[in-house]
Amino acid sequence: MTQDSRPSPRALGLAQALVRMDTVSANSNLALIHFVRDELAKLGVKSRLTFNAERTKANLFATLGEGKPAGVILSGHTDTVPWDGQDWSADPLSGEVHDGRLYGRGSADMKGFIAIAVAQAEAFLASDAPFAVHLAFSYEEEIGCFGVRELIADMREAGVKPLACIVGEPTSMVPAIAHKGVYRYKCCVRGKEAHSSLTPQSVNAIEMAARLVGKVRDMAEGFERDEPRYEGFDVPFSTASVGQFHGGIADNVVPRDAEFRYEFRDLPTADARAMQAQVEAHARTLEPAMKKVAPDAGFRFETICEIPSFLGSAQDPVTRLAQRLSGEQRTTLVAFGTEAGLFKNAGIPTVVCGPGSIVQAHQPDEYVSLEQLARCEAFMRGLAATRELG
Structure with missing residues (x-):
């Protein structure tokens, strides 16, 4: 050398x-x-x-x-x-x-x-x-x-x-x-627990969280399908993914709490905060049915980082x-x-x-x-x- x-x-x-x-x-x-x-x-x-x-x-x-x-x-x-x-x-x-x-x-x-x-x-x-x-x-x-x-x-x-x-x-x-940018969030879901034989009296936090996880996945597929490409990046479109999911205490207890973490990696031409607003808007459409059973049920979001x-x-x-x-x-x-x-x-x-x-x-x-x-x-x-x- x-x-x-x-x-x-x-x-x-x-x-x-x-x-x-x-x-x-x-x-x-x-x-x-x-x-x-x-x-x-x-x-x-x-x-x-x-x-x-x-x-x-x-x-x-x-x-x-x-x-x-x-x-x-x-x-x-x-x-x-x-x-x-x-x-x-x-x-x-x-x-x-x-x-x-x-x-x-x-x-x-x-x-x-x-x-x-x-x-x-x-x-x-x-x-x-x-x-x-x-x-x-x-x-x-x-x-x-x-x-x-x-x-x-x-x-x-x-x-x-x-x-x-x-x-x-x-x-x-x-x-x-x-x-790309890196925007990470945590979603905390509050439901209502019950014995698993009495599900109509409960709000299943995991199931409600899963509906929102599905939204994040739908968005990811939409970016891949529809977003204009930015050539030069390894992945030339914005991405979304869920990295962690936690919830439940036992098989026979409808879970009261669940949380998951997810991220957006947005192109310089995209808007990650608008992406997050879509997730939050979808959560609000799910809350009325949850609150009919438990008034304090719903979704809460925390920002982990916004780069x-x-x-x-x-x-x-x-x-x-x-x-x-x-x-x-x-x-x-x-x-x-x-x-x-x-x-x-x-x-x-x-x-x-x-x-x-x-x-x-x-x-x-x-x-x-x-x-x-x-x-x-x-x-x-x-x-x-x-x-x-x-």
Whole structure:
């Protein structure tokens, strides 16, 4: 392996250090955030931290090039998915390097990108570029992009108005200009229990829930049958699916309670909230018959997460910049959700481009190749040498 196909020792060392930190979404990410804060502090860079309500997790926002009129955000999330029940051949927190790969949970998704960005901080500070570089590292992306909403709000409060945003999710360093949204909901159904020999005196929560599940399935079939295609996506139409269903306590008790969780993955040209409104409207048509038997029977909905779809453009200056820095003439669309839609909705031109492949993310023996990390490092060096966007 040539030197050009490996990241610098400092970048690789930082990536290993970050992978070795357990930042599963259910846990605190403060060890990682404080580590990055301290690395930047060595260079005289101050970091702004925004915390969750319990102050167990934080976002980090830092500007490299204070005083410059505007900047480019390098965005990454610090949390990872868990590995319970997965068949790993080594410790998921080992950060091992062998066969040209860095292994460990989060190596591809997306601690490799964060490490490369931090490793280039000194170069960004020394850059003659007419724009600053902002590092924006968030919490709880994997469970709903919750942290970045606080980060964006804090950025606005501070009067920061970036020129553009590069979200470093794993795209194999091919700039991605669109992804679907991810909207997840929980439906709680309240019926009325009875002995199963007396069903007319009951409202069967499972059966009523099943009617609504059928509605979600009908909608999914309608998207596949009727929705205009958006070519370039693996599945070129919106989807709907039920992921969990719970209810009942015994075979001979008509169930009083049931709940299920479902999601919509909407094309950038579709409207997931309108989809959810259809589900709720159908539920309201079922409630009168339920309430005749039990006035307190009915449906209740909870929002689990709403991650907006993302639609950029191949003509956006930030996309052309990412193409030039990555050496890629093409762009791509990705199936997975990211924070890009939230940055775009905040009025910031955005592209998704980072090292590694989503195929490795969330998998046993997750890895990012050293070649991909080296390409990302070359990208960052190019950004530090950039004199204008686009």
